[in-house]
């Protein structure tokens with residue numbers, strides 16, 4: 092092939108009982124899109140979750156700091172989940188819009204598609220079916236979290252022609268060469284995050300916020316988390332390069348909300364977060380920051396708390412997971428009761444308000460009684476911050492997986508669909524609105 096290829100990148104639909112845009116963008120595929128573009132490829136992007144699609148009702152991108160509901164349409168519940176008395180929906184744009192968007196594109200030479208949560212694969216399957224109707228001869232390559240954690244399942248059931256496990260940057264141009272015959276010498280180093288171009292957020296119909304990934308990996312290996320599987324090596328960007336990126340999106344696209352996707356933003360703060368926060372403060376940009384991926388409580392100090400406040404951090408989420416401190420060593424070793432109380436004092440002294448500080452609490456862990464979830468909620472409330480419930484989803488290959496399988500009323504290993512966190516998959520008794528509402532009300536009271 093002589094001409095540079097046309098690569099179509101796609102973020103698929105979500106099929107689920109519930110979904111909401113809590114600052115959630117497919118950063119991985121938008122990074123690949125950007126790398127391809129800077130090497131001369133023609134790149135198109137379709138986001139099936141697009142809240143700003145030209146045919147969608149118009150909304151203000153800055154409303155709720157960029158968050159908001161996806162469009163949705165009720166669809167038939169998968170058979171295996173018939174015991175769950177909740178509506179099941181396709182989240183995202185209408186199928187007719189996707190068909191029209193596909194047929195107006197010139198035929199691509201290769202299609203890259205991603206999928207985030209493992210139990211969202213039915214939405215991926217439906218998206219790939221439509222793609223194949225439009226472009227039956229074009230190879231579809233699947234990457235992302237589902238492809239990495241459930242590689243075998245993805246090979247058998249996704250409908251993709253190729254499934255890629257792990258980060259895609261290092262193999263991207265081999266992939267393009269294999270499928271299109273076009274070769275190029277990479278002008279970036281996959282091991283050096285500072286050599287990457289900024290993700291191609293400008294390919295979206297609207298930029299409501301900018302996700303920032305300043306580092307990859309996490310030094311912990313919590314029993315319920317897949318961070319070490321998805322990013323086995325820790326790497327980070329230079330603070331100066333991150334500040335440059337923030338300035339770029341703010342100046343060129345007037346973006347006000349920035350969202351840290353890091354798993355360990357505050358690790359080794361003296362050499363990373365502190366210079367980064369100081370640089371942001373010096374830039375004097377009128378912007379806001381949010382940390383939906385949670386901050387490590389242990390690393391919140393008087394200094395980091397003050398700097399975060401001065402830099403414009405608006406929404407803080409802390410990775411607490413449980414307030415049962417005496418009984419958590421089988422889950423993780425990342426925080427003690429003293430560290431938790433000390434961190435809250437630092438944040439409050441720095442000027443953060445109760446509603447800005449939320450502590451994630453895992454609910455629905457294997458063997459976790461409702462009373463212990465309620466106790467954790469009470470402890471967080473007593474400490475003067477906001478409990479934020481995070482429904483547990485069992486993840487294959489993590490330490491807690493076998494216990495989750497043993498505790499579930501479903502055959503978790505047979506189908507990732509059963510790991511959906513909306514259905515309390517680690518309980519033997521069927522999903523109960525009573526328990527879900529009780530915990531929700533308790534946290535909100």
Ligand code: SF4
Nearest residue numbers: 309311313316318354
């Ligand atoms: S500290 Fe957070 S990111 Fe790191 S392994 Fe534990 S849950 Fe995952």
